[in-house]
Amino acid sequence: MAWDKKGKNVRMAIAGIIISLITLVAIIKLTETNLTWEAIRKADKSYILIAFLFQILFWIFWALRLKFVAKCLYHQITFNYALETSIASMFLAAITPSSAGGEPLRVKMLSDKGMNVGSAVAAVLVERILDSIFFVTALPLFLIISDFSTKLGLEVTAVFGISLLLFIIFLYELLKEPENILKLTNYLHRIARKLNEKKADRMKDSLIKELYSFRNATIDLFSNPKKNLFILFSLTAILWTVGFMIPSFILLSLGSKPFYLLSYTAQLIIVIISLIPLTPGSSGIAELSMAYFYSKFVSADILGILVGIWRIITYALNIVIGFFVNVKILKSRYIDS
Numbered sequence: 001m002a003w004d005k006k007g008k009n010v011r012m013a014i015a016g017i018i019i020s021l022i023t024l025v026a027i028i029k030l031t032e033t034n035l036t037w038e039a040i041r042k043a044d045k046s047y048i049l050i051a052f053l054f055q056i057l058f059w060i061f062w063a064l065r066l067k068f069v070a071k072c073l074y075h076q077i078t079f080n081y082a083l084e085t086s087i088a089s090m091f092l093a094a095i096t097p098s099s100a101g102g103e104p105l106r107v108k109m110l111s112d113k114g115m116n117v118g119s120a121v122a123a124v125l126v127e128r129i130l131d132s133i134f135f136v137t138a139l140p141l142f143l144i145i146s147d148f149s150t151k152l153g154l155e156v157t158a159v160f161g162i163s164l165l166l167f168i169i170f171l172y173e174l175l176k177e178p179e180n181i182l183k184l185t186n187y188l189h190r191i192a193r194k195l196n197e198k199k200a201d202r203m204k205d206s207l208i209k210e211l212y213s214f215r216n217a218t219i220d221l222f223s224n225p226k227k228n229l230f231i232l233f234s235l236t237a238i239l240w241t242v243g244f245m246i247p248s249f250i251l252l253s254l255g256s257k258p259f260y261l262l263s264y265t266a267q268l269i270i271v272i273i274s275l276i277p278l279t280p281g282s283s284g285i286a287e288l289s290m291a292y293f294y295s296k297f298v299s300a301d302i303l304g305i306l307v308g309i310w311r312i313i314t315y316a317l318n319i320v321i322g323f324f325v326n327v328k329i330l331k332s333r334y335i336d337s
Contacts, residue, residue, distance in 0.1 A: 040305055047253030048309065051246045055313050061239035062086045065130075066106070068231060069123045072224045073217055075115050084325055085109040091322020094315060103128070109329075122217035129168075130236040136161045138237075139268045146261035148296075171218075178215070185211060243314070244268070247294070250309050254302045266293040287311060 063083035070077045077085075085106055093102030103124045110120035142148070173180055222229070244267040248258035270289045290307050298306060 042255065043305075044253040044255070047249045051249040051253070051309070051313055052317070054242050054246050054249065055317055058239055058243040059083065059087055059090070061235060061242060062090075065127065065232065065235040065239060066123070068228075068235065069126055069221070070110065070115070072221050072228050072232070073115070073119050073123055074220065075110075075113070075119065077110070077113050081109075081113065084329070087318075087322050088325045088329060089322075090318045091326055094318045094322065118211065118214035119217035122214050122221060125214075126218070126221055126232075130232055131240075132167075134233070134236050134240060135268060135272060138240075139265070139272070142261065142265040142268060146265040148262050148265040178212070240271075246313055247290075247306065247310050250306055250313075251298065251302075253309075254306065256298065256302055259297050262297045263294075266290070269293060286315070 060083065063079060063086045066086055067077055067079055067082040070082070088109065089102035089105045092105050096102075106124045106127075107117065107120040110123060111117050115123070241264075244264045245260075247263045247267065248260050251258050251263070270286060270293060273289045274286045287307050290310065291303060294306060295303055
């Protein structure tokens with residue numbers, strides 16, 4: 001079964017890469033193609049190497065944050081395990097719509113290290129909340145200081161901010177009173193019984209137990225000293241900032257200005273748009289979004305190759321490295337054991 005799942009993952013990865021390639025070809029065809037290939041030949045490879053190193057730093061800071069989140073929940077994992085978990089989950093995120101596949105794998109790998117499922121879910125959910133708060137805070141700020149006037153950017157901020165607020169209200173109501181967990185469980189149980197009565201009855205008690213574990217873990221996490229919460233927010237800001245520097249160094253390699261502020265602002269919008277659950281790893285959506293926003297300040301002759309190199313570093317590299325990490329995990333658990 002594990003190897004059948006591996007085969008499905010490979011097919012999804014290939015599908016994502018094909019969609020990206022088709023989109024990139026379309027973008028390049030719409031730009032000055034001859035000038036684009038001349039830009040590739042003259043590119044400064046040292047800046048491209050720095051861009052690759054920034055992607056590796058992105059993985060490292062994500063692992064550091066995961067390790068610290070676990071610590072705040074009174075659970076210890078090694079940095080190596082946190083890094084392995086982060087990279088493995090990024091592979092699944094790259095082949096599932098809205099990057100949704102990464103979270104279940106992180107929950108599974110955290111629970112494999114002794115964390116109960118409720119606490120593992122709380123840890124992963126907190127990562128998402130930290131990211132969301134960062135984006136809702138940073139995007140309006142950068143839209144102002146970068147003077148990157150785009151109506152779409154403001155609309156994206158508003159929709160994303162309202163969605164986050166509604167989710168936080170729901171989470172607050174769920175955690176405020178223990179009785180609300182029972183209400184939610186009973187509601188889900190009634191729906192599940194219509195699909196599979198026996199399975200729903202069997203899973204109800206387990207669900208209640210894990211929801212209470214989730215509630216306790218979330219309360220524990222946000223009861224941490226303010227210093228720990230500050231570290232979590234700082235790690236979140238650093239890891240995304242590191243990732244957002246990649247296009248600027250690609251631009252430098254192509255002999256262009258880095259456009260640090262404009263590029264950072266565009267990346268904030270692109271990541272939020274990429275959450276739209278349509279294609280594996282947002283293939284096509286990410287490329288088209290980047291081409292659209294960067295066309296406002298990057299010349300057409302380098303736009304196609306900018307998007308191509310950026311996608312290789314931030315998407316294809318996640319698939320390649322993540323694939324080998326997942327193979328290593330499957331091999332150690334299902335073959336060597």
